[in-house]
Amino acid sequence: MTVVVVGGGLAGVEAAAQCARYGVPVRLYEMRPAVTTAAHRTPLLAELVCSNSLKSDIEGTSAALLKEEMRSLGSVTLAAADAARVPAGGALAVDRDRFAAAVTAFVESCERVEVVRAEVDGLPAPPAVIASGPLTSPALAAALNGALGRDQLFFFDALAPIVAAASIDRRRCYPASRYGKGEGTYLNCPLTREQYGSFVAALRTAETAPLRDFERGVFFEGCLPLEELARRGPETLRFGPLRPVGLAPSPTSGTPYAVVQLRVENAEATMYGLVGCQTRLKVAEQRRVFRLIPALAEAEFLRYGAAHRNTYLAAPAVLEPTLELRDHPGLFIAGQLTGVEGYVEAAAAGIIAGLNVARRVKGLAAVYPPRETMLGGLLRYIARAPLSTFSPMNANWGLVPAAEGRGRGERRLELLARARAAFKTWAGPRGEAVKPPGEKRAR
Numbered sequence: 031m032t033v034v035v036v037g038g039g040l041a042g043v044e045a046a047a048q049c050a051r052y053g054v055p056v057r058l059y060e061m062r063p064a065v066t067t068a069a070h071r072t073p074l075l076a077e078l079v080c081s082n083s084l085k086s087d088i089e090g091t092s093a094a095l096l097k098e099e100m101r102s103l104g105s106v107t108l109a110a111a112d113a114a115r116v117p118a119g120g121a122l123a124v125d126r127d128r129f130a131a132a133v134t135a136f137v138e139s140c141e142r143v144e145v146v147r148a149e150v151d152g153l154p155a156p157p158a159v160i161a162s163g164p165l166t167s168p169a170l171a172a173a174l175n176g177a178l179g180r181d182q183l184f185f186f187d188a189l190a191p192i193v194a195a196a197s198i199d200r201r202r203c204y205p206a207s208r209y210g211k212g213e214g215t216y217l218n219c220p221l222t223r224e225q226y227g228s229f230v231a232a233l234r235t236a237e238t239a240p241l242r243d244f245e246r247g248v249f250f251e252g253c254l255p256l257e258e259l260a261r262r263g264p265e266t267l268r269f270g271p272l273r274p275v276g277l278a279p280s281p282t283s284g285t286p287y288a289v290v291q292l293r294v295e296n297a298e299a300t301m302y303g304l305v306g307c308q309t310r311l312k313v314a315e316q317r318r319v320f321r322l323i324p325a326l327a328e329a330e331f332l333r334y335g336a337a338h339r340n341t342y343l344a345a346p347a348v349l350e351p352t353l354e355l356r357d358h359p360g361l362f363i364a365g366q367l368t369g370v371e372g373y374v375e376a377a378a379a380g381i382i383a384g385l386n387v388a389r390r391v392k393g394l395a396a397v398y399p400p401r402e403t404m405l406g407g408l409l410r411y412i413a414r415a416p417l418s419t420f421s422p423m424n425a426n427w428g429l430v431p432a433a434e435g436r437g438r439g440e441r442r443l444e445l446l447a448r449a450r451a452a453f454k455t456w457a458g459p460r461g462e463a464v465k466p467p468g469e470k471r472a473r
Contacts, residue, residue, distance in 0.1 A: 031391050032057055034158040036150045036170070038075040040107050040373055041365025041380030042161035043133055047106040048384030050142035054391050058137065061149035067165040073147075074130035075137055076107055078373060079189070083293065084111055084122040085374050085425075088211070090442055093374060096404040096425040097122070099453050100378050103385070106136060107377045116297050117215040119207035125297040153177050156360025157391050159383045163376075164340030164366045171341055177358065178348050188255045188308035188337045191316055195300050197330035198292065201282070208276035216293055217302060218277055219325040220286030229322045230267060233260040236315040239337065253371075255309050255337065271306025290323050301332050310337035345369040346417045351409040352396035353383045362387050369412040371422035378405055378425075402430055402452040 031054070035046045038060030046056045063073035070077055085093035101108055111122055114129040137143055151169035154160070162170055203219045221229060233256060259266050268274075272288040279285045292302040304320065311319060313334050321327050345368050348355055353368060355361045364383035365376040382405070386396040399406035407429030415423075423429070433444040 031055075031157065033387050033391060034059065034150075034154040035161060035384075036154060036158070037161035037163055037365065038062070038137075038145070039161060039163045039365060040076050040377040041163070041367075041383070042159070043076050043137055044105060044107055044377050044380030045159045045161055045362075045364050045384030045387070046137065046143050047104070047140070048381055049388045049391075050140050051104060052385075052388040052392070054142070054388045056143045057146055058143055059146050059148060059150045061147070061167065064147055065149045065167065070165075072127075072130065074127075074134045075145075076110070076133035077130045078124070078126045083118060084108075084124065085372065086120055087122045088120040090446055092404055092425040092427050092429075095446065095449060096374055096378055096408070098450075099399070099403060099405045100374075100381060102453065102457060103381050105377065105381060107133060110136065114297070116294055116299075118293060119215050120211045123293070126295070128297065153358075153361070156358070157387045158360070159362045159364050159380075159387050160367065161364035161380055161383065162367060164342065166341045166367060174343070178343070178355075188253060188310050189333070189335050190304045190307045190309065191320060191331055191335045192295055192301050192303045192333040193292070193326060194330040194332055195294075195302055197326075197328055198302065199325045199327060202325035202327075203292070204280050204282075206278050210278075216291045216305070217325070218280070218286075219290040219292065219323050220274075220280045220283055221272070221288040221290065221323065222283075223287045225322070225324065226268065226272070226288040227264070229319070230260050230264055232319045232322055233257045233267075233311075236311050236319050238310050238315075239312050253308060255311075255335075256307050257309060257311060290326075292325075307335070309335035311335065340366065340422075342367055342369045342422060344417060344420065345412040346415050346420055349413050350396070351398040351406075351413040352386050353379060353398075353409070354386060354390075354396055360387070360390055366422070369420065369422050370408060371424040375408060375424055378408070382409065397456075399456050400452040403449045403456070404430065406430075406452075406456075 033049050033054055033056050035042050035056055035058045038058060046058045049056045062070055070079055087094050097108055110129050110132040111124045113132060114124040116123050116125050138145055149167060152173045203217045206218050207216055259270055268288045272290055274286045274289045277289060291305040293305050295301040295303050316334050321329055349363060350356055353362045362383040364380040368379050370376055370379050389396060398409050401407055401410055404425050408425055411423050411429050427445060430445060433441040
């Protein structure tokens with residue numbers, strides 16, 4: 031029996047790879063390049079469009095633990111990311127083109143996976159995984175609405191500008207990573223009090239691009255456009271993405287009042303992204319406002335920021351922690367469509383959906399990790415959170431049961447050890463999962 035996977039992003043790729051790993055044939059549908067989106071620019075599978083950082087690799091962080099769990103389940107996207115890594119301090123960052131090319135080559139060479147370049151405009155028959163992502167096509171979104179009997183939730187996301195490395199004034203910025211982590215792979219553009227004030231004033235009055243068909247614009251708090259943050263108060267940015275804490279003073283201008291960080295975007299370091307500067311300002315306004323940053327006074331913009339719609343389901347009402355739709359047996363949802371936030375989390379959801387649809391084909395029960403694990407905690411959140419307050423969620427320590435250690439460091443070590451032990455017991459020595467005990471659903 032062939033499994034249909036809709037969507038060739040990170041989640042869809044992981045789902046297809048899991049099926050192939052368990053000997054189940056897959057037909058993977060990706061609508062690009064026949065049908066494009068507002069954010070993608072290539073036909074490659076697993077294209078990263080928002081940021082090239084796959085979050086922290088620092089021991090003890092929630093993101094690092096999630097990636098550790100994914101690797102133990104055979105993550106193909108993390109294997110590609112490790113091979114395409116570029117310096118980014120304590121974060122896992124990749125050359126996006128090399129990463130996507132490697133993932134595409136792997137999938138297309140997999141004998142159990144057939145890649146079909148066509149749009150899917152209706153619900154596929156089970157067994158199937160829908161991993162169409164936050165930019166799900168209107169036709170498929172409408173089909174989901176009809177099948178689930180409720181409107182979908184959505185929020186707006188925004189991209190940050192990317193500038194050419196050669197156009198950055200190196201005399202007005204300096205390399206350093208926060209708290210000395212890494213090798214100073216970020217370029218820091220310091221702002222004086224006066225420069226910061228002018229920058230914030232410009233952001234607050236700049237003209238934004240129209241939202242076209244996105245009239246009910248609701249931005250996700252974890253990825254607010256810079257101008258939206260600036261409107262919340264004159265000091266909001268200085269205590270947010272432009273905070274100077276943890277950075278050494280500038281060799282030329284001393285301790286900065288605020289800092290705009292630039293992160294390398296490719297292996298050749300020819301392009302840099304403005305960290306935390308996602309925006310929906312009009313193109314001309316972006317040139318005007320961001321060039322108020324002294325180091326970017328002559329910046330050449332390789333990509334302008336833009337807003338786009340991100341679609342996700344009312345997961346607590348329709349999904350099990352196994353990522354199977356409650357009223358549609360054999361139909362699984364993966365990726366950001368489930369309500370997880372971030373590339374790593376989306377890929378992790380793809381692994382679980384792919385594992386479970388393969389198990390269904392083999393007549394086995396669907397499974398999910400224990401609540402003490404990072405992946406298990408994330409899955410339980412999207413399936414059990416109160417619907418009235420549900421919004422996309424990234425990996426964090428608040429998703430797992432609290433530890434009893436006295437200090438933060440002691441508690442973190444306890445959480446980490448407990449998660450690893452629970453995951454090892456669940457996955458087993460050969461990676462064959464066992465179903466955790468049943469639990470009552472929170473209302």
